[in-house]
Amino acid sequence: MIVTIDGVAASGKSSVASGVARRLQLPYVSSGLLYRAAALVALDEGLPTDRAEPLLASLEAQPVELRPLPEGNEVWRGSQDLTERLHTSEVDGSVSAVAQLQPLREWVNDHLRQLPPPFVAEGRDMGTNVFPQAEYKFYLTASPRVRAERRVQERTADLESVEAALVLRDARDARQSAPAPDARHIDTGLGNLEQVIAKVLSYLPDPA
Numbered sequence: 001m002i003v004t005i006d007g008v009a010a011s012g013k014s015s016v017a018s019g020v021a022r023r024l025q026l027p028y029v030s031s032g033l034l035y036r037a038a039a040l041v042a043l044d045e046g047l048p049t050d051r052a053e054p055l056l057a058s059l060e061a062q063p064v065e066l067r068p069l070p071e072g073n074e075v076w077r078g079s080q081d082l083t084e085r086l087h088t089s090e091v092d093g094s095v096s097a098v099a100q101l102q103p104l105r106e107w108v109n110d111h112l113r114q115l116p117p118p119f120v121a122e123g124r125d126m127g128t129n130v131f132p133q134a135e136y137k138f139y140l141t142a143s144p145r146v147r148a149e150r151r152v153q154e155r156t157a158d159l160e161s162v163e164a165a166l167v168l169r170d171a172r173d174a175r176q177s178a179p180a181p182d183a184r185h186i187d188t189g190l191g192n193l194e195q196v197i198a199k200v201l202s203y204l205p206d207p208a
């Protein structure tokens with residue numbers, strides 16, 4: 001079984017996906033972390049984010065590994081744990097450019113398609129492009145303001161700046177972020193996190 005949870009920035013994908021996966025006792029996979037890791041490598045190494053070749057060469061020379069652990073995804077590069085450095089405003093500002101590079105999308109998708117089902121996968125195009133065969137698909141939304149009020153707790157910028165950055169990222173990511181025609185849409189602004197997790201679980205088979 002594959003469950004996909006796609007949606008816009010800060011709509012709650014990671015939190016909902018990890019909560020659903022925990023209750024189903026399945027791994028959960030955050031595709032965004034691979035794009036964030038690629039963007040972090042480009043930032044750390046001063047590589048361009050508008051051309052794939054230099055960045056792909058670095059990623060192939062020293063591979064990145066996504067570990068979908070039950071307690072949360074980790075991203076490692078050799079002996080370096082990159083996880084704690086992936087959710088910053090600096091990476092937020094670069095990741096959309098990296099995600100526009102088709103060879104980088106293929107690099108991410110190759111990683112994802114090696115994972116053995118069952119799992120819960122979250123991102124932008126899990127239910128459309130990466131796992132169109134998924135049995136259960138969800139698409140999360142929430143207003144920019146609601147999403148900014150959540151995200152501002154996790155960043156150092158003020159609410160207005162965070163909301164503007166989210167709206168900009170939504171626009172930059174729009175090309176790959178269309179919902180799957182068979183995805184169930186859930187407005188996460190209509191309930192707290194536990195209520196949204198329960199809503200998703202109500203559409204899924206009970207764990208054996």
Ligand SMILES: Nc1ncnc2c1ncn2[C@@H]1O[C@H](COP(=O)(O)OP(=O)(O)OP(=O)(O)O)[C@@H](O)[C@H]1O
Pocket residue numbers: 007008009010011012013014015016032150151153154188189191192193194196
């Ligand atoms: N329904 C909800 N009610 C209240 N808070 C929520 C809800 N869903 C998620 N949150 C909180 O909002 C913040 C952003 O959620 P999360 O990181 O899961 O979003 P995301 O879509 O994965 O973000 P990104 O696209 O940037 O990775 C987190 O602090 C999370 O706990």
Ligand SMILES: Nc1ccn([C@H]2C[C@H](O)[C@@H](COP(=O)(O)O)O2)c(=O)n1
Pocket residue numbers: 009010013031032033035036095096099122123124125126169173176
């Ligand atoms: N399947 C995906 C997942 C993510 N992206 C891009 C778009 C986001 O700006 C960025 C980071 O994702 P997030 O951690 O915010 O979910 O990566 C994508 O294009 N496709």
